[in-house]
Amino acid sequence: MNHRKIISMLVYLISMATIFMPCYAVAGFGKNLLLNPGFEQGTAGHAATSGIQHWEVVRENVDVVGTYWQQINGKKSIDLAGTPGSGAIQQTFSTIPGRRYEVNFFIAGNPSCDNPNKQMRYSAAGQSKGIGTNTKGKSLRNMGWKKITWNFTANSSLTTLKFESVGPNRSCGMALDNVSVFLR
Numbered sequence: 001m002n003h004r005k006i007i008s009m010l011v012y013l014i015s016m017a018t019i020f021m022p023c024y025a026v027a028g029f030g031k032n033l034l035l036n037p038g039f040e041q042g043t044a045g046h047a048a049t050s051g052i053q054h055w056e057v058v059r060e061n062v063d064v065v066g067t068y069w070q071q072i073n074g075k076k077s078i079d080l081a082g083t084p085g086s087g088a089i090q091q092t093f094s095t096i097p098g099r100r101y102e103v104n105f106f107i108a109g110n111p112s113c114d115n116p117n118k119q120m121r122y123s124a125a126g127q128s129k130g131i132g133t134n135t136k137g138k139s140l141r142n143m144g145w146k147k148i149t150w151n152f153t154a155n156s157s158l159t160t161l162k163f164e165s166v167g168p169n170r171s172c173g174m175a176l177d178n179v180s181v182f183l184r
């Protein structure tokens, strides 16, 4: 291989690297930005105001539910209505202002008590959405977990994703598990 060929090959390799590298150099690409996304770290228990690793309980309390109901992923999930309480939890992570992020999570409703209509609101970067589910026909062994997808645009280098119980329920509320945030 002569010098010219080596140089043209190097130019080609560098230009390819320049084309593809930005996709991978951006922080968080292809990786869930949340820690303890399925609430597995920490102990199951009622009226939790702390102890759910990497998550902060920011209003009243939530329940960390174990074998009590059918899980969608792992061994624990959250009841946003605590014992008793209208709970809210959040986690903060690094983001790139102006970029879109995809949020995925699973919801169900605690069918044991309270109004069968379970409601919550979720928010990030000043954008928010309300959601409801109904526990009619559901049971603790047939929770009817469903996946929710949402997108937000970051407006800061740090973003807080928050889930809060909404409505009158203070003991049996929205069940939440398996949360992920991906850079789009």
Ligand SMILES: [Ca+2]
Pocket (backbone or CB within 6 Å): 038, 039, 040, 071, 073, 074, 075, 076, 077, 177, 178
């Ligand atoms: Ca879980």
